[in-house]
Amino acid sequence: MTVTTPAGFRSAGITVGLKSTGKPDLALVVNDGPAPASAVVFTSNRAQANPILWSRKVAQNGPARAVILNSGGANCFTGDFGYETTRLTAEAVAHELAAQATGEEQVPADTVEEGAERVLVCSTGLIGTGDQAFRDKIVTNVPVLVSALAADDTTAPAAILTTDSVEKTAIHEGTGWTIGAMAKGAGMLAPGLATMLVVITTDALLDSDELDAALRRATAVSFDRLDSDGCMSTNDQVTLLASGSSGVAPEENEFAAALAGVCDSLAAQLQADAEGASHDIDIEVRGAASVEDALEVGRSVARNNLFKAAIFGNDPNWGRVLAAIGTTDAAFDPYAVDVSFNGVRLCHAGAPDRPIDECDLTPRKTHVEIELFAGSFAATVRTNDLTHDYVHENSAYSS
Amino acid sequence: MTVTTPAGFRSAGITVGLKSTGKPDLALVVNDGPAPASAVVFTSNRAQANPILWSRKVAQNGPARAVILNSGGANCFTGDFGYETTRLTAEAVAHELAAQATGEEQVPADTVEEGAERVLVCSTGLIGTGDQAFRDKIVTNVPVLVSALAADDTTAPAAILTTDSVEKTAIHEGTGWTIGAMAKGAGMLAPGLATMLVVITTDALLDSDELDAALRRATAVSFDRLDSDGCMSTNDQVTLLASGSSGVAPEENEFAAALAGVCDSLAAQLQADAEGASHDIDIEVRGAASVEDALEVGRSVARNNLFKAAIFGNDPNWGRVLAAIGTTDAAFDPYAVDVSFNGVRLCHAGAPDRPIDECDLTPRKTHVEIELFAGSFAATVRTNDLTHDYVHENSAYSS
Structure with missing residues (x-):
């Protein structure tokens, strides 16, 4: 378990056919906690993929409820159609989570719309990929993905990989609280973030401002100091979700240090798996x-x-x-x-x-x-x- | 003929054993013209080789009389010993040119010292190379080099090459005046100049300020827009020498355009010979x-x-x-x-x-x-x- 090691989270990873290799390519992490909070850091590249454009708005709307991630296509520079795909993806997640919660397949339209505004979307893969088939494979499989959600899931980390050769995960055990994390990235590693997607979860009781401060401190000394090939990506996103399920509010510096340690471990794993590297x-x-x-x-x-x-x-x-x-x-x-x-x-x-x-x-x-x-x-x-x-x-x- | 195409110049290229390949490695270009003028552009890298440190001073002393260039060693980060090697090289050139002019082997010390302050030095090769053997091979062979000087020389361009596969030369025929040029460079090509050494000669009648303005215009749109591998060198130098031997003073913009054309041709030749490139x-x-x-x-x-x-x-x-x-x-x-x-x-x-x-x-x-x-x-x-x-x-x- 990684992102589900902290209490209050479920995740899943499935295969929907986005990759020619037939490997898992769609993952979801859901925050079920009593005191949800979130913070997100995005690529500083001005050329931004549709999921980045979408997720930037979501990050303004208050704590994110879930993050859906696909490999096998970046949905970047795919026009208005690509942005619509991202919106439909978030709506599908919101719909299915609501249906699962109520046991009713019918979900009011405004519930779907409001729910979607709390769903972050991440994509990674070839720029320019995001056609009708790409959309259909994701959107029609969201019900399968949501039904696969589990609190002891181990399948999510594999579903976000691209050219990575190994899964990247990290865990920190605090006093009464924990941090779990998964990452992908094997190229385009540069300051301002890399071709990396990272999801970090914690059951610590912290508000979004506290998470944001800790996340910016941590990424500044970890991912931002990793520069494998000098090439900055269009799709990078590091998401931190807190559930509050532990009921424990750690001291600010203690949490920040733990988070920095988790990010440092992931950065070292990204470096060690960089495409083609021998040193x-x-x-x-x-x-x-x-x-x-x-x-x-x-x-x-x-x-x-x-x-x-x-x-x-x-x-x-x-x-x-x-x-x-x-x-x-x-x-x-x-x-x-x-x-x-x-x-x-x-x-x-x-x-x-x-x-x-x-x-x-x-x-x-x-x-x-x-x-x-x-x-x-x-x-x-x-x-x-x-x-x-x-x-x-x-x-x-x-x- | 290249740098000796314009009237008023002699050049030579010889082999003194700096390269393990046994290829020519020491070149000299001398301005014998009645109205000598010069302009030089240097690397903008703060890590500068000893010949750059020396030549920057020479460029302040008025028109340069000659430029001596070696391949097979950069004489960069070789300490005070390396700087002394550069000074001794320039003095050897000054001594031999004076001796050749007077027919007397004895040359007054102040003549040598003042003459050396008009001799530009260029080196290219491995950083950190510049020991006693390097010094001896250059300094003891300067008499051979000076005695080989000829107004119809064709050997200089080969002696400045490193990993280059071909000689790079360019000629422009103006109305009553000409420009000739030779260059080396096959890597570390970046704005602010590249691992390139360039010597350009003209028999046009122009003063050093006019040459400087034309050279800066020309390099800004040619060498400074060549960026083969993003790596900036410690030894780059582009030298423009005018002899005035034609007696013709071309219109400023006409000369500048011709010079830009010569530099553009050389930049294209450098690009076409970049190390390992296939496009x-x-x-x-x-x-x-x-x-x-x-x-x-x-x-x-x-x-x-x-x-x-x-x-x-x-x-x-x-x-x-x-x-x-x-x-x-x-x-x-x-x-x-x-x-x-x-x-x-x-x-x-x-x-x-x-x-x-x-x-x-x-x-x-x-x-x-x-x-x-x-x-x-x-x-x-x-x-x-x-x-x-x-x-x-x-x-x-x-x-």
Whole structure:
């Protein structure tokens, strides 16, 4: 169990034929708790998919009741028809949840309409996919999905995957309350969120403002510091739902730290499963004049293709690190910087230091440390190497 | 002949053993004209190689007399020793030119020192390379290089190449005056200049201010719009030398247009020889609210690895274009944009348009047109695709 580990939630995952592989592709998480609250963070890309446009409105309407997620199609740049598909999907969920609750198949139209305004929608897959067949497969199968909802469900995490090779889940056990989470994402990982969909649930008793503050703090230091390939998605959404079912109101900082831990775990899982990667690279920037400077420096390296290709070749090419960070506006002297790979300082004070053959880059886990000597702030940016498999996976299929 | 096509110049290229391949690696261009003038544009990277640090000072000292260029080592982040190597290189050139002019091997120390301050130095190759052996090979061979200088030389262009597969040269014939040029560059191609060294000569009669204005105009619309892999170099330098030997002072706009044409030709040659590329992609952005917006939009696509990998796979993935441009601050409505590949409009008004199988991406030359419907400005950014060969070349060797 993941998103149903906290009390007050049901979930389900089914197969409706959106993926050519025949794998599960439609998931639903429902908040049945006595004190529902929610917070959502969206992609900062201006090119936004229809489910993002819809969910942004839902997020304004008060606590979300449910989130439905499909893989196998992004429903992005699919025109007015695509937006209508999203609305019909949310209405179908609202209808079926109401019918299930009352035992009556007939549900008043205004109940459906109002209920739909509390249903978040997430989609992931190929941009431009969202035709009549896509709509029909989702909308006509919502009754099956709702009837599959269970408080001990284990099927939802698989149904949101695309090119992911493994399910990503995380759980935190608090004192009398818990957090559960599931995520998908294996490419287009960039700050401002990635091609990731994340649903996090908790039975803690917190209001939506408290959830929102904690979620923004957590994503800022986890998903926003993951930059696998520099490409920002149109469909990213991180949803946090609280049921209040535990009756326990955790201290604000305790909950925020726990949530940050869950998000950090998911971010590490996303990094470890990035498309085609052979190295998970943590770029630790120290001695920065500000956190912002540390992040700018870290991201300039994370997005440098020559650096990323060198790591693939197990080449600790510190010159490419310096060439990358020299493009930033961060405060530091390029000739005073130290650069270490996996603990071996290869560049010191603008000149070569230890011999590069002392550095072993064969382990998948790679640590690059950049000491700027410009202040006392630090940040770590996660990225991956640039590999033949990355090129293959992103050229041989459309996504 | 290239840089010696204009009257008043001599050049030479020799082999001194800097490259493991044994190919030519040291070149010299000398301005013997009656009215020498010069202009130089440098990399905007803050991480700058020793020859850049040296040449920036030279550029302040009045018209440059000569430019010496080596491949096989960048002399970047090589400490004070590396800077001293650059100074000794320039002094050796000054000494030998003075000795050649007077026929006396003894040259006064102040003549050498003052002469060196008119000698530009360019280096290209692996960052961190610049030890005693590197210095010795260059400095001890300067006499050989100077004695090889010829007004009908054809050997200089080959001596500046690194991973380039072909020499890059361009010539413009004006009315009574000419421009000649040579360039190297096959990777790290990015705005603010690329891993490129360029020497342009002219026998037109122009002063250094006129050259500088024309050179900045020309590079802004040529090299600065070439973004092969988003990686900015530490060693880029574009040098323009005028001899005045023709005695003809061309009209300012006529010369500027000719120079822009030469630079555009070289930029196209750099694009066509980019490391591992299988497609030369021209991203034409139209209907922008400003040229700056058009460039920002074009560059966001040029730097999107998912887009570049798709082109390698002959996949006209317009969704990745929209996902890329949605990250910019340029003025446009993402849902009003048209995207065409090789003349086929695949996306119109936020939805799919023509079927993608109408679009043939098998030719190397690829044209992506993005109509923003936000104004009347346009710009084209040149880039390349992301290929297995790119990953191989940049991981299997250190540069």
